[in-house]
Amino acid sequence: MRFYSTRNKALRVSLRDAVIQGLAPDNGLFMPETIPTLPSDFFEKMHSLSFQEIAFTVAARLLGDDVPHPVLKRIVHHTINFDAPLVQVEEDIYALELFHGPTLAFKDFGARFMSQLLGFFASEEKREITILVATSGDTGSAVANGFFGVPGTRVIVLYPSGKVSDVQEKQFTTLGKNITAIEIDGTFDDCQRLVKTAFMDSELKQRLFLTSANSINIARLIPQSFYYFYAWSRVNQQGKDVVFSVPSGNFGNLTAGLLAKQMGLPVKKFIAATNINDVVPKYLTKGVFEPTSSQQTISNAMDVGNPSNFDRMLELYGETMKGEISGYSFTDEQTRSAIRRVYESSDYVLDPHGAIGYLGLKKYLSLHQHVVGVFLETAHPGKFIDVVEETLGRKIDLPPALQAFMKGEKKSIRMSKDFIELKNYLQSIS
Numbered sequence: 001m002r003f004y005s006t007r008n009k010a011l012r013v014s015l016r017d018a019v020i021q022g023l024a025p026d027n028g029l030f031m032p033e034t035i036p037t038l039p040s041d042f043f044e045k046m047h048s049l050s051f052q053e054i055a056f057t058v059a060a061r062l063l064g065d066d067v068p069h070p071v072l073k074r075i076v077h078h079t080i081n082f083d084a085p086l087v088q089v090e091e092d093i094y095a096l097e098l099f100h101g102p103t104l105a106f107k108d109f110g111a112r113f114m115s116q117l118l119g120f121f122a123s124e125e126k127r128e129i130t131i132l133v134a135t136s137g138d139t140g141s142a143v144a145n146g147f148f149g150v151p152g153t154r155v156i157v158l159y160p161s162g163k164v165s166d167v168q169e170k171q172f173t174t175l176g177k178n179i180t181a182i183e184i185d186g187t188f189d190d191c192q193r194l195v196k197t198a199f200m201d202s203e204l205k206q207r208l209f210l211t212s213a214n215s216i217n218i219a220r221l222i223p224q225s226f227y228y229f230y231a232w233s234r235v236n237q238q239g240k241d242v243v244f245s246v247p248s249g250n251f252g253n254l255t256a257g258l259l260a261k262q263m264g265l266p267v268k269k270f271i272a273a274t275n276i277n278d279v280v281p282k283y284l285t286k287g288v289f290e291p292t293s294s295q296q297t298i299s300n301a302m303d304v305g306n307p308s309n310f311d312r313m314l315e316l317y318g319e320t321m322k323g324e325i326s327g328y329s330f331t332d333e334q335t336r337s338a339i340r341r342v343y344e345s346s347d348y349v350l351d352p353h354g355a356i357g358y359l360g361l362k363k364y365l366s367l368h369q370h371v372v373g374v375f376l377e378t379a380h381p382g383k384f385i386d387v388v389e390e391t392l393g394r395k396i397d398l399p400p401a402l403q404a405f406m407k408g409e410k411k412s413i414r415m416s417k418d419f420i421e422l423k424n425y426l427q428s429i430s
């Protein structure tokens with residue numbers, strides 16, 4: 001499989017180069033040059049296969065020419081060494097719990113797959129690889145934990161000061177070793193811009209072997225398509241059309257769903273569920289894409305004003321994406337009342353992001369019949385314990401993995417949003 005840049009269809013690179021470069025030299029996003037479909041008998045027997053077996057089949061179809069099958073199998077099994085249970089919350093409504101990995105959020109899938117794949121490609125490299133990543137919360141912890149202690153790699157996490165939860169912050173500021181956290185006086189968009197600028201800087205590129213691990217890296221995106229196949233195979237048994245509601249920020253997760261559909265997965269509709277950072281829902285209804293600066297909400301991992309995967313969505317579906325995706329946005333107040341309502345009626349604790357996925361699905365189901373819906377529960381409610389406890393008026397249990405992080409001591413380097421400060425720092429460590 002070769003990959004092209006969304007800014008230049010003529011540019012083609014190998015999987016290895018796409019993963020190591022992260023972003024194309026022209027600042028475009030890498031996309032597979034063809035999207036292979038899976039044979040129909042795979043869809044027929046999928047319900048009897050394990051999640052790992054399904055994931056390996058999908059991965060081999062996409063990447064089987066680039067990575068030897070035994071290596072790919074090992075990578076898949078290492079990535080998915082935890083459950084992704086489907087929990088029925090209401091009639092025709094299922095939560096796909098993607099938070100049973102080490103950092104209790106769905107980004108573990110992408111980060112673990114990418115760190116393994118990069119480890120495979122990097123084994124022949126002489127220089128240390130520096131992974132530069134901007135985070136609004138969960139990316140940082142998933143990437144830091146995915147690469148923690150991996151020889152030949154160093155991770156630098158940029159995050160907006162005061163705009164991530166305590167628990168999230170602890171997960172990437174307490175590790176030490178090959179993980180460094182940089183606290184930026186600015187927004188997530190500033191962090192993302194700083195990372196993009198660093199990749200464009202020719203001096204830095206010469207001195208450091210830089211790569212990214214944001215959702216823009218194609219190795220983060222691909223494994224996120226696996227769980228759509230898995231979830232579909234489990235609920236499709238009911239003979240109804242299947243829809244997925246995806247709580248979205250940078251839209252990597254939803255783009256991975258679109259990729260699964262293009263590989264042949266018969267999903268009826270995707271629901272782009274957002275908080276008030278609603279540029280994509282607005283595009284879907286009004287037809288104009290107008291990025292803005294992000295606004296802070298209680299579902300802060302989705303506070304994105306200029307979603308980086310939008311160009312990939314355009315590549316996959318162009319204007320016809322309006323027929324594939326319904327977009328809805330919700331306020332913090334609606335999010336809190338959903339958390340309360342679902343706890344009271346179903347005894348199920350939503351996190352603020354999953355709550356938005358749930359709300360999107362409810363909205364869609366109120367307008368359509370004979371449909372079974374899956375919303376992606378992207379984080380454990382304990383990761384947003386302040387919001388959830390305050391909303392429910394009761395204590396919730398913090399999982400042991402999180403308790404351990406909370407005991408660690410935060411270490412970070414504080415910087416302004418001026419690129420020169422970051423550049424000086426990166427040059428000082430090279």
Ligand SMILES: *Cc1c(COP(=O)(O)O)cnc(C)c1O
Binds near residue numbers: 106137251
């Ligand atoms: C990152 C994140 C999202 C948004 O995912 P995108 O792929 O950026 O759309 C949603 N929920 C949680 C908990 C996240 O960490």
